[in-house]
Amino acid sequence: MRLFATCARGLEPVLADELRALGADQIEPGRGGVAFAGDQALLYQSNLWLRTAIRVLRPILQATVHSADELYDAVQTVDWSRYLTPEHTLAVDCNVRDSALTHSHYAALKTKDAICDWCVRRWGRRPNVDVRTPLIALNLHIERNHAVLSLDSSGESLHKRGYRPILTKAPLNEALAAGLLMLAGYDGRKPLIDPMCGSGTLPIEAAWLALRRPPGLTRKRFGFQAWLDFDVGLWTAMRDEARRGVGRRLPAPIAGSDRRRDAVAFARANARAAGVGHLVTFTQRDVRLLVPPAGPPGVLICNPPYGERIGTDEELRVLYGALGEVLRRFAGWSVWLFTGNAALAAEIGLEPVRSIALFNGAIRCRLLGFEP
Numbered sequence: 001m002r003l004f005a006t007c008a009r010g011l012e013p014v015l016a017d018e019l020r021a022l023g024a025d026q027i028e029p030g031r032g033g034v035a036f037a038g039d040q041a042l043l044y045q046s047n048l049w050l051r052t053a054i055r056v057l058r059p060i061l062q063a064t065v066h067s068a069d070e071l072y073d074a075v076q077t078v079d080w081s082r083y084l085t086p087e088h089t090l091a092v093d094c095n096v097r098d099s100a101l102t103h104s105h106y107a108a109l110k111t112k113d114a115i116c117d118w119c120v121r122r123w124g125r126r127p128n129v130d131v132r133t134p135l136i137a138l139n140l141h142i143e144r145n146h147a148v149l150s151l152d153s154s155g156e157s158l159h160k161r162g163y164r165p166i167l168t169k170a171p172l173n174e175a176l177a178a179g180l181l182m183l184a185g186y187d188g189r190k191p192l193i194d195p196m197c198g199s200g201t202l203p204i205e206a207a208w209l210a211l212r213r214p215p216g217l218t219r220k221r222f223g224f225q226a227w228l229d230f231d232v233g234l235w236t237a238m239r240d241e242a243r244r245g246v247g248r249r250l251p252a253p254i255a256g257s258d259r260r261r262d263a264v265a266f267a268r269a270n271a272r273a274a275g276v277g278h279l280v281t282f283t284q285r286d287v288r289l290l291v292p293p294a295g296p297p298g299v300l301i302c303n304p305p306y307g308e309r310i311g312t313d314e315e316l317r318v319l320y321g322a323l324g325e326v327l328r329r330f331a332g333w334s335v336w337l338f339t340g341n342a343a344l345a346a347e348i349g350l351e352p353v354r355s356i357a358l359f360n361g362a363i364r365c366r367l368l369g370f371e372p
């Protein structure tokens with residue numbers, strides 16, 4: 001079957017690599033996601049293993065639609081008894097771009113009506129709507145009048161790993177953090193340091209990567225578990241095998257630090273919730289005091305404040321200048337900075353050897369690579 005995994009813009013090549021590693025076929029990176037082909041096992045594997053994906057969609061209808069009525073008619077052509085019963089609860093999520101239909105909420109409503117009317121004709125009953133935790137979640141994407149209606153096999157967004165209940169200021173989305181680590185070439189075998197770790201997302205994602213722990217291992221529910229064709233035996237065997245493969249020790253140290261005491265406390269709590277609290281070290285320290293640890297060089301990666309959400313400009317210019325000094329101490333290391341402010345990045349005074357465009361939500365950002 002054809003499938004589509006969504007991700008933050010800029011991470012498509014990383015997601016494509018992840019899919020290749022899982023054995024997916026016909027991999028085609030697009031905008032904000034990657035199309036691929038695979039069977040039911042691959043659908044489950046991708047939900048369990050993909051670190052950079054936000055959700056995995058299974059398209060069931062494609063149609064050209066110029067109006068709400070055309071959309072309604074197209075949705076009615078689907079044999080819904082293949083996918084749901086009146087006992088299922090339902091929700092439709094919709095996004096529209098450059099199309100005659102401009103209101104995503106209205107398009108979602110029309111789709112839901114079409115499905116419910118179809119069910120009433122077939123069974124005399126219709127599924128209830130549950131926008132928060134539907135058993136069957138549908139995603140409607142309309143771009144230049146081309147509508148794709150998909151079953152959402154993930155349900156809740158895959159970046160919600162479950163280890164970060166507590167939010168500090170400006171945390172990094174977990175899937176984006178994993179993507180940054182992979183773009184930085186981190187594979188778990190070298191030491192890793194994040195000297196501005198905030199809630200600890202980069203060190204925690206690094207630990208999961210290094211231990212080969214799938215991000216979906218302890219997740220309570222995936223969308224596909226409510227599908228009519230859910231193969232509980234296949235899923236449980238797959239998850240149990242993945243669990244047995246999780247490493248117990250880190251091949252190389254992972255450390256985070258932050259100048260804020262509360263951030264360090266949050267990071268520790270999150271790491272414990274992620275099952276890696278005993279493996280990752282968190283320290284309260286100003287980045288200006290950072291020196292390379294003894295031992296072989298590794299990867300230094302961080303996401304300093306960049307003004308969109310925290311910090312003031314002058315303070316930040318001074319901070320980025322100081323960061324430049326610190327990074328120069330890390331000769332032989334692979335050094336990466338993720339920032340949404342190019343002017344501030346210039347204050348570092350080092351020429352980046354790599355510059356990768358990415359989005360953090362709606363904010364244009366860059367992952368800058370240095371070889372000090």
Ligand SMILES: C[S@@+](CC[C@H](N)C(=O)[O-])C[C@H]1O[C@@H](n2cnc3c(N)ncnc32)[C@H](O)[C@@H]1O
Nearest residue numbers: 171172196197198199201258259286287303305
């Ligand atoms: C954008 S946040 C990092 C978010 C983090 N990646 C996460 O996932 O939660 C920037 C962090 O830099 C820290 N910070 C700011 N100035 C610092 C300094 N001089 N030394 C160390 N940490 C600093 C802040 O306390 C904040 O936690």
